[in-house]
Amino acid sequence: MPMLKVLAATDRTQGQRPTDLHSATTGELVELTTTCDRDRDNPDGSCGCARAFTGLTSGKATTTAEVVERDLTVEQHTAALHDSLRRAGWNDNPNLATHAGECAAQIRALAAAWPTGTVIERRGNRFTVRAEKAHPTR
Numbered sequence: 650m651p652m653l654k655v656l657a658a659t660d661r662t663q664g665q666r667p668t669d670l671h672s673a674t675t676g677e678l679v680e681l682t683t684t685c686d687r688d689r690d691n692p693d694g695s696c697g698c699a700r701a702f703t704g705l706t707s708g709k710a711t712t713t714a715e716v717v718e719r720d721l722t723v724e725q726h727t728a729a730l731h732d733s734l735r736r737a738g739w740n741d742n743p744n745l746a747t748h749a750g751e752c753a754a755q756i757r758a759l760a761a762a763w764p765t766g767t768v769i770e771r772r773g774n775r776f777t778v779r780a781e782k783a784h785p786t787r
Contacts, residue, residue: 652718653726654760658704659715661768662779666712668693673704673711678719680730680752681771682710692772699773705733713779716760716767727753 658673673679679702688694701710721729731749735741759776763769766782 651722653721653723654716654718654757654765655721655726656702656714656756656760656769657717657719658702658711659713659768660711661715662713662770665779666693666770668697668700669712670697670701671711671713672707672709673702674707674709677704677706678726678729679704679711679714680733680756684773690773700771702771703733705729708733708737713768713770716763716765716769718765723753723757726757730756 656679658671658675658677658679660671660675663669663671682698682701682703684699685696688696688699690699692700697710697712700712702712702714703710719726727750730753731746734745734749739745759769763778764782767778768780769776770779
């Protein structure tokens with residue numbers, strides 16, 4: 650099976666911003682947290698949604714994600730995101746399947762923009778590098 654570049658929760662670089670948070674399980678796949686109207690224009694708002702990624706398994710947030718390669722197909726990645734949305738209470742209908750596909754494609758496009766191991770942060774609709782690929786110590 651080909652390796653797929655996606656985003657996973659990481660605690661690397663946590664604490665660089667006073668508004669950082671990391672409740673997601675390190676290493677779990679993430680999606681972009683839906684942004685509420687209150688924080689749409691304020692990534693440092695009290696909700697935190699405009700700066701967060703959500704873990705697909707835990708449903709918890711993190712402000713940092715790492716580009717990783719996983720042994721997944723596009724279909725498996727999309728299904729994992731769809732399942733996460735259903736478990737979060739979204740109404741499962743054809744529109745949700747379409748939405749899940751679009752969200753999964755957006756995650757893969759973001760991951761494709763950087764080398765594996767890069768840590769990124771989210772600031773509303775902007776994504777920037779916090780750390781380059783970690784180099785092993787000798």
